Structure formats: C-alpha cells, structure tokens
Amino acid sequence: MLSLFFAPLVIIGTGWVSSPLPLFALYIAAxxxxxxxxxxxxxxxxxxxxxxxxxxNKLVGYTMNLIGANANVWxxxxxxLHHTYTNIDQADDDxxxxxxxxxxxxxKRYWIHRFQYxxxxxxxxxxxLSWITAKDFIRAARYRKMGFFKDRREFRRTLYKIISWKILYYSYALALPLIMVPLPAWIIVLAFLSMHFVTGICISMVFQTAHIVSETSFPLPEPNGKVSEDWAVHQLATTSNYAPKSNWLSWMIGGLNFQVEHHLFPNICHVHYRSLSKIVSQTAKEYNLPYYVKKSFGGALLSHIKMLQRLGAPKQIGA
Incomplete structure (x- = not known):
C-alpha cells in the first residue's frame, strides 16, 4: 500500500508525465x-x-502524517472518542x-436531510481534503478544551507538528508536481483533488457501513452521562461486520470488514480478526447478544443508504 501510494507520486514528481490522462491515472492510483x-x-x-x-508502532503510525493528516489528533x-462512545451522539466524534x-x-433533523442519501x-x-486543510486544527483546538492536551506548551508543540507535516505533504504531493509536470496548474490541482476524492470515498464507505446501518443501535447516555450497558455489549450493538468470506476485500481494507472484532480487540492486529470472529459470534449467540454481519459489502452499503434515508425522513426520534 505504501508503494501504491508513493510510486505514482514519484513518477509524477520526476516530470515524466506530460498528458492529463496518465496524470489522473497515477493520482487516482495513489x-x-x-x-x-x-x-x-x-x-x-x-x-x-x-x-x-x-x-x-510509533514510526509506522507516522504514515498518517505522510498522507497529510495528523496521528496524534486522529x-x-x-x-x-469513537472506540469508547461508539454511535453515541455528541460523544462519538466520527x-x-x-x-x-x-x-x-x-x-436535529433539517428538511435537507431527506436528500442526504x-x-x-x-x-x-x-x-x-478537509483533513489535510482545516480539520486537524479545528479538532486540536476542541480537544484542548476537552482537556486532552496538558498545557499550552504541549498544544503549541502539537500545532507546530501539524503544520510541519502538512508542509512536507503538500511539498511532494502537489508543489513538486506543479513545478515538474509540463501541464497547466489547474489540471494538476484537479488531478490532486481526484486522488483525495477517491481516498475519501473509499475510507468513508468502509467505516460508515460498519456503524451507520439499519441494524445497529444509537444509545443515549443516562442523565449522569454514563452508559448503562456493558462496554463490550455496547460495541456489539453498535457495530456490524460485512463480507466475512472475502479474503481479497479483507486484505484491501486492513481487516476492517471485521469491525466487531476490531472494536472488541483494538489492540490485536487485524490479521487475526477472521479467526477471532468465529469465537466472538459463538459467544454472542451463547449469551443471546447481537452479532451483526452482512454477507457482502454491497449489502452493507445498501443498508447504509437505507439508514441515511431513514435518518432523513420526517418524524424521526430526536428530530
């Protein structure tokens, strides 16, 4: 995956590309x-x-910074926030x-939501694109108010790191191609944007189809702010798997089709999720707990679309 990302950008950065079609193909591959x-x-x-x-883990985690976002904020x-308060409104930051x-x-529901699907x-x-521009700064400021940064010095140091990594990212992913590729700047910028559009669609569909689907629940905390359910039960109720038999998809998306296992055991590498899923599903059945799974990614995506329609329809709970 690192090669698939960096190799096209290296080719682009050398200036070998001289026509729009190969440029877009390389950026989309990246x-x-x-x-x-x-x-x-x-x-x-x-x-x-x-x-x-x-x-x-720390060094490999910096690959998040290399693709324009920030590992510490994420x-x-x-x-x-997401793994602790999954599907809880105002608490789950995803x-x-x-x-x-x-x-x-x-x-809160607005009339425009009926078209959100x-x-x-x-x-x-x-x-x-939001990530590589404003989101990291906005969230860092909000997390500071929530008490995640110990003092002003740590927060300032975090901001400096965010800025420095983003300068590095923009330098090799956009600035260098603008200098080296013999094409109009607007074509290069558009190809760069297409790269991020592909990434955004892929990542959003993978994560959203695991939580925002028809079967999962959206619990509310009690007045004292606590969630009544056991944490593990909460994860089972708010998370769904899909395409468990697809080895190819599982490799492509880092095992995130086994989101239930990931949420229960986030400190275990994703290569073990398939084996874990057999144990988790049997245990859930034994204790009469939910264990949601869709046979295919297409089925999960369709469930997500239906859920977006339900959330956009009038007379919803909490509207």
Whole structure:
C-alpha cells in the first residue's frame, strides 16, 4: 500500500508525465494507495497493534502524517472518542458532522436531510481534503478544551507538528508536481483533488457501513452521562461486520470488514480478526447478544443508504 501510494507520486514528481490522462491515472492510483495506508497500515499502528514493539508502532503510525493528516489528533478522535462512545451522539466524534448531514436519530433533523442519501457521497469524497486543510486544527483546538492536551506548551508543540507535516505533504504531493509536470496548474490541482476524492470515498464507505446501518443501535447516555450497558455489549450493538468470506476485500481494507472484532480487540492486529470472529459470534449467540454481519459489502452499503434515508425522513426520534 505504501508503494501504491508513493510510486505514482514519484513518477509524477520526476516530470515524466506530460498528458492529463496518465496524470489522473497515477493520482487516482495513489488515492487507492492512500486509502490502503490509512486502513491497513497506520490504523493498526496507531492502535498499537501493528507490532509488539512500541517504537515500530510509533514510526509506522507516522504514515498518517505522510498522507497529510495528523496521528496524534486522529488518535484522540478515533481511539478514544469513537472506540469508547461508539454511535453515541455528541460523544462519538466520527458521527459529528455539519448540519447538512445526520448520522444519528438523536441529532436535529433539517428538511435537507431527506436528500442526504443522494448528496452524502460528495462530502465523503471531500472528507480527506478537509483533513489535510482545516480539520486537524479545528479538532486540536476542541480537544484542548476537552482537556486532552496538558498545557499550552504541549498544544503549541502539537500545532507546530501539524503544520510541519502538512508542509512536507503538500511539498511532494502537489508543489513538486506543479513545478515538474509540463501541464497547466489547474489540471494538476484537479488531478490532486481526484486522488483525495477517491481516498475519501473509499475510507468513508468502509467505516460508515460498519456503524451507520439499519441494524445497529444509537444509545443515549443516562442523565449522569454514563452508559448503562456493558462496554463490550455496547460495541456489539453498535457495530456490524460485512463480507466475512472475502479474503481479497479483507486484505484491501486492513481487516476492517471485521469491525466487531476490531472494536472488541483494538489492540490485536487485524490479521487475526477472521479467526477471532468465529469465537466472538459463538459467544454472542451463547449469551443471546447481537452479532451483526452482512454477507457482502454491497449489502452493507445498501443498508447504509437505507439508514441515511431513514435518518432523513420526517418524524424521526430526536428530530
């Protein structure tokens, strides 16, 4: 996946490309590689499950920074907030979205939401562009208010690191091609944007089809802020697997078709999820607990679309 991401950019950066079609093809290939790095490389590393060696995990986790985002900010968003408060409105930061998107039945509903199942794909495609521009800064500032950064010095150091890594990313992914490729700048920028659109679509579909589907629940905390269910039961109720028999898909997306196992055992490398799934499904059945799984990715995607329609329809709970 690292090769699929970097090799096309190296070819582009040498200036060998002189026509739009190969340029777009190379950038789109890099977009698929970027998605693969995000799902199959840095994801395990930041969870601490890529290697038993903490230093290796830290170094491999920097691949998140190399693709334009920030590992430290994402660790708070994903490892802490998403994995702890899965599908809880206002607590799971993966569900926090602009007003024109509604991912929870407890979020406020606007009239435009009835069309979100049609236009959401545009914003999925733009999601990584948001990451490499403003999202890291916005979330870092919000997380500081939430107490995740110890003091002003640590927060300032985090901002410096975010800026430095983004300068490096833009330098080799966009600035160098603008200098070396003998094509109009707008074509190069458009090809760069197409890379991120492909990455955004791939990553969004993989993660959203595991939580925002018809079967999963969206629990609310009690007035004291606590969730009544056991944490493991909560993960089973809010997460769904798909395409468990597809070795190819599982490799492509870093085992994230086994999201139930990932949420229960985030510190275990994804190569073990398939074996774990047999134990987890049997245990869930034994204790009469939910264990959601779709036979195919297409089935999960269709369930996600239906859920977006339900969330956009009038007279929803919490509307």
């Amino acid at each position: 977009g698929l590689g970027m998605a693969g790095v995000g799902m199959g490389v840095m994801h395990d590393a930041i969870h601490g499950s890529y290697s038993k060696n903490k230093t290796v 660790k708070i968003q994903h490892n802490v 569900m926090n979205a602009p007003f024109f998107l509604r991912f929870s039945p407890h979020a 049609l236009y959401v794909w545009i914003f999925y495609g733009l999601s990584t």
